[in-house]
Amino acid sequence: MTRRTGFDSVDAAILLAMTASPRATVLALAQRVLLSRNTIQARLTRWDQDELLLSFERRIDPESLGYRLTAFITASVVQRQLDAVAGALRDIPEVLEVHGVSGERDLLIRVVGEDADDLYRVAGSILAIPGVERTSTALVMRQLVAFRMTPLLQIVARRKGR
Amino acid sequence: MTRRTGFDSVDAAILLAMTASPRATVLALAQRVLLSRNTIQARLTRWDQDELLLSFERRIDPESLGYRLTAFITASVVQRQLDAVAGALRDIPEVLEVHGVSGERDLLIRVVGEDADDLYRVAGSILAIPGVERTSTALVMRQLVAFRMTPLLQIVARRKGR
DNA sequence: CGTGTACTGGTCATTGTGCCCAATATTCTC
DNA sequence: GAGAATATTGGGCACAATGACCAGTACACG
Structure with a gap:
């Protein structure tokens, strides 16, 4: 069932x-x-x-809450302390999403801030986490394609089986 | 009003x-x-x-649709052709989200695939877009922090004004 | 070819909705 | 701080939607 x-x-x-x-x-x-x-x-x-x-939270736009800036921060961490770092990140409200990724950097972190200063502060507090070795910040300047699922849905809807 | x-x-x-x-x-x-x-x-x-x-689509988990792998692809593009590239990306169903970012790379692209092969194919079709110069793929291996908004909501809920 | 699962069309009581109102708080503006 | 604009409240109303059933039927799978 x-x-x-x-x-x-x-x-x-x-x-x-x-x-x-x-x-x-x-x-x-x-x-x-x-x-x-x-x-x-x-x-x-x-x-x-x-x-x-997925959670309803996803439908809430940070911008409507006053967090106008979004950035993606990549970070290298001491592997041993990965879980500790993840925990520390979870304690930062402005951290919206954290992925462990393959490649040069270990973490991809989505953060928001009210303005440039705020974002700078957030980035700083991430860098301050023990175990975090290097970070680089990529500020989101433009949404070229807003999150969408429709194209995939259409594909799945079309295939008759399952 | x-x-x-x-x-x-x-x-x-x-x-x-x-x-x-x-x-x-x-x-x-x-x-x-x-x-x-x-x-x-x-x-x-x-x-x-x-x-x-934001759109309801955000609540749909690609994994539940059979797209088990997620990756973030960063790309450098010929600036002149940025809009054309964005348009081409929009035509790829597996491209869920595209951000224009500051930093070394110009684009941050969230993609999904059914499996490794599929993802490879998608990555290939992105690289094939005229105007795209270099890409690098970071496979998402683990969700350290799932997307959330609650911490920020609590902050906003507490502050009495506005 | 039989069996279990999914879809249908129907009914039912209960609850929620969308909308209205006038009265009262609250906030903003000058 | 007075006055105006805006939000919130509690109340009521007709209507629609919900969740829960049920038995009959189509369908898919082994």
């Missing part, structure tokens, strides 16, 4: 509809996707049983 | 409640935040009038 599988093509179709109009009711979605209300309901229920959707 | 301003402390409180339970009804939110139902309703209405919330 607990499929534990991800989204199938039907899910993708529903997700597309929801992306188009997030406030839509279940009924509205049903006729948009040409499925019965019950089916939609069942899917939705499964989604939050299996926790397939 | 159209405040066009971002979120204030009350909004932040509501957003926190919504983050805690995204499926909560307006009534439930109201008593959680200790405000009247009408106030919540008014805020919500304003949010989607002013389009303060």
